[in-house]
Amino acid sequence: MVHKITLTVNGYKRTVEVKDNELLLDVLRDKLKIKGLKAACWRGECGLCTVLLNGKLVKSCLVLAVEVDGSEIVTVEGLSRDGELTELQKAFIEHGALQCGFCTPAFVLASHQLLLENPNPTDEEIKEKLSGILCRCGTYYEIIEAIKSASNFYRKKQR
Amino acid sequence: MSFGSPYFTLPDFTYHKPRTLRDALELLEKYGDDAKILAGGVGLIAFMKERLVSPSHVIDVKEIPELKRLEYRKGEGLIIGATITFSELESHQVVREKYRALYQAVKLASDSIIRNRATLVGNVCEAIPWVDGPPPLIAYGAEVEIRSLDRVRRVPVADFIKGPVEIDLEPREIVTSIHVPEVPDEAKSGFVKFNIGSEFALVNLAAYLSLNGKKKDVRLVYGAISPKPVRALEAEKILLAEGDMRTLITSAALKASEELEVISDVLASEDFRRHLIKVLTVKLLTELIGGG
Structure with missing residues (x-):
């Protein structure tokens, strides 16, 4: 059966048949052409397809498109405004928190959510919260440094 | 989940999203064997990709109000509905303060992104030997509530899980909730496991101890060591005796590592698992009652 579903993706209403x-x-990448989330393991292990679904991080390879009709989805494309990188994204660049860059969208999105919930995380909390995302290049140390340096902006935002 | 190389697509099926429990039960009555219940999906969707299951009908129960309950009633205990996620349990105050073994297990299970979707009832129904949900539930003496169109029944989690991927559930039935009994204020409980990162445990252990009340009660439940979680009954007896707590803990840990049937597989040998049982038992019991 074909279902017509409506999603709000990065602030835009999108209707698609699934x-x-x-x-x-697959619907986000192939039909809606949102390429920030990556397809890699397809079974919930690597976390590179992570999106924000109604404000919660989920691995989109373990979610049916038809399940989330009417939901709000945010991907890494939804973080920046007017083409300018966010402070968190700049921090990833400054700290060299990537090599090949394939996992970076997932890490940026997940760390954005982490900092919104906890703008003053310890190393342990960062490691725990991000343990569901894998970086094959092994830039974990730099990712943690980038998150800590950007956390300042999230603390300011909260005040 | 590494059962083999993954497929990238799902087999064909018809998706149903009932809004009431009755509708869901009627769908089950109709499609029975050929239907699967979908809640968090972290198990079912992965299994379907691996073609371990290929149901013609998938029944999504996330919109059914009765299954969204997460309630604590003093004197009665905790009711956990079928669609309650690990994350919801983790942030529930009573779970955090009173049901420590359950709290520690849900907090350590898989990874935080999976926990946003995975449900405790789903975890129990999968009945995979190495998951973290069942041991604490068995330690508390929790029961699952099961419904079909004409019947409601309750079964202890310890009996509900019959073996690997084998549960006491008919095709026309659905698990609606888990009931965890009230625990006395003086009781202590905790959970510990040995694993690497977000990988599955090689051994996990939930302990429940009520040593100062009228009736002493000890339960030690081990997972990942055998086809289903098991209690170390002889070790429990040792802890019920009088004596120096440290000595009792040491001999209980030794007894647990000897009395249980333990499997050997590609992840760990039997000897290593027995060693882990001993070490984890000492660690957890010392944290819980070592000072006394």
Whole structure:
């Protein structure tokens, strides 16, 4: 069966036709052409397809598109405003928190959410919260440094 | 979940999203064997990709109000609905303060992104030997509530899980909730596991101890060591005796590492698991009652 579903993706209402067995991951990437989330393991291990679904981080390879009709989705593309990188994104660059860059959108999105919830995280809290995302290049140390340096901006935002 | 190389697509099925429990039960009555319940999906969708299950009908129960309950009633205990996620349990105050073994287990399970979707009931229904949900539930003596169109029944989690991926549930039935009994204020409980990162545990352990009340009660439940979680009954007896607590803990840990049947697999040998049982038992019991 074909279902017509409506999603709010990065602030824009998008209507798309999906089959019962289509994954949210594939619908976002192939039908809505949102390429920030990556498809890698397809089974919930690597976390590179992570999106914000109604304000919660989820791995979109384990979600059916038809399940989330009417939901709000944010991907890494939804973080920056007017083409300018966010402070967190700049911090990733400054700290060299990437090599190949394939995992970077997921890490940026997840650390953005982490800092919104906890703008003063310890190393342990960062490691725990991000343990569901894998970086094959091994830039974890730099990622933690980038998050800590950007945390200042999230603390300011809260005041 | 590494059962083999993954497929990137799901088999064909019809998706249903009932709004009431009755509608869901009627769908189950109709499609029975050929249907699967979908809640968080972290298990079902992964299994479907691996073609371990290929149901023709998938019944999404996330919009059913009765299944969204997470309530604590003093004197009665905790009711956890079928769609309650690990994250919701983790941020529940009573779970955090009173049901420490459950709290520590849900906080350590998988990774924080998976926990936003994964449900405790789903975790129990999968009945995979190495998951973290069942041991604390068994330690508290929790029961699952099961419904079909004409019947409601309750089964202890310890009996509900019959073996690997084998549960006491008919195709026309659904688990609606888990009931965790009230625990006395003086009781202590905790959970510990040995694993690497977000990988599955090689051994996990939930302990429940009520040593100062009228009736002494000790339960030690081990997961990941055998086809289903098991209690170390002889070790529990040792802890019920009088004596120096440290000595009792040491002999209980030794007894637990000897009395249980332990599997050997590609992840860990039997000897290593027995060693872990001993070490984890000492660690957890010392944290809980070592000072006394």
